[in-house]
Amino acid sequence: MEQKLRITAQNFPQLSYLKTGSGPVVILLHGFPESGDLWRDVWPSLSNQFTVIVPDLPGSGESSFQGETVSIEQLAGSVKLIADNEGVREAIIAGHSMGGYVALAFAELYGHMLRGLALVHSTAAADTDEKKDTRKKSIELINKGGKEAFIRQMIPALFSTAFKDNKEALDREIVKGLKLEAKSMVAFYNAMINRPERIATLNGAAYPVQWIFGKEDSVIPPSKVMQQSTLADVNFISIYPGSAHMSMLECPEKLADDLAEFGRYCYKLTQ
Numbered sequence: 001m002e003q004k005l006r007i008t009a010q011n012f013p014q015l016s017y018l019k020t021g022s023g024p025v026v027i028l029l030h031g032f033p034e035s036g037d038l039w040r041d042v043w044p045s046l047s048n049q050f051t052v053i054v055p056d057l058p059g060s061g062e063s064s065f066q067g068e069t070v071s072i073e074q075l076a077g078s079v080k081l082i083a084d085n086e087g088v089r090e091a092i093i094a095g096h097s098m099g100g101y102v103a104l105a106f107a108e109l110y111g112h113m114l115r116g117l118a119l120v121h122s123t124a125a126a127d128t129d130e131k132k133d134t135r136k137k138s139i140e141l142i143n144k145g146g147k148e149a150f151i152r153q154m155i156p157a158l159f160s161t162a163f164k165d166n167k168e169a170l171d172r173e174i175v176k177g178l179k180l181e182a183k184s185m186v187a188f189y190n191a192m193i194n195r196p197e198r199i200a201t202l203n204g205a206a207y208p209v210q211w212i213f214g215k216e217d218s219v220i221p222p223s224k225v226m227q228q229s230t231l232a233d234v235n236f237i238s239i240y241p242g243s244a245h246m247s248m249l250e251c252p253e254k255l256a257d258d259l260a261e262f263g264r265y266c267y268k269l270t271q
Helices: 072-085 098-113 129-143 147-158 167-178 182-194 222-230 252-266
Strands: 003-009 012-021 025-029 051-055 091-096 114-120 209-214 235-240
Touching (some): 012 072, 072 182, 091 098, 098 114, 098 182, 129 147, 147 182, 209 222, 235 252
Parallel strands (some): 091 114, 114 209, 209 235
Antiparallel strands (some): 003 012
């Protein structure tokens, strides 16, 4: 049974998350400019074997933060608050893109809680100077009232060539993206600009690390990240030929199967 739950905490007037399934815990963190709903095609099958927790990161969906700014570390802290509220002592955390940055910050801050870390179209590297400049230009556009133009340009670039032919699905993601407040967009981009490199977090990690790459991903190309996938002692690596940056929508069954396989390994479960 799916439950939508909410808690209130210092600096976070509301933290909203979905909980479903039973068994060992898997926490799914969405990227930008999405909400927890991004994982809607993945959590049903995962919940057959795991307790799945899917937060709306503060500033997204039904979750909020106080003030005008939020850091990647604070977002990781919000995930810890949700885990504590559920009495979770250990979990696998899977983070998509920006959610991967949050998952890595969680690993750095609360590594003792991790049974596994899954980075889905994400990287432990910091932004390059070029990427920072691009984000700053986007912030300028958003602050000048160009939120809609930004979203309508950004969203299609996240998907594979084949998926772009699915106009209905693409339009649905654009509509969802437009629900994100301009304040949150700016806060998230500044958080990503200011995040540190966390490659050292992966070196000799005490937990297995899973990597999901999209062969057509132009946002985080596999060639730029592949070297990181050898740093932990145990690595799971999957490359999806027909996917770009959004495998949870482009090939959700495959992603769900791979996350489940990783989860069974981390928790030493038999299928």
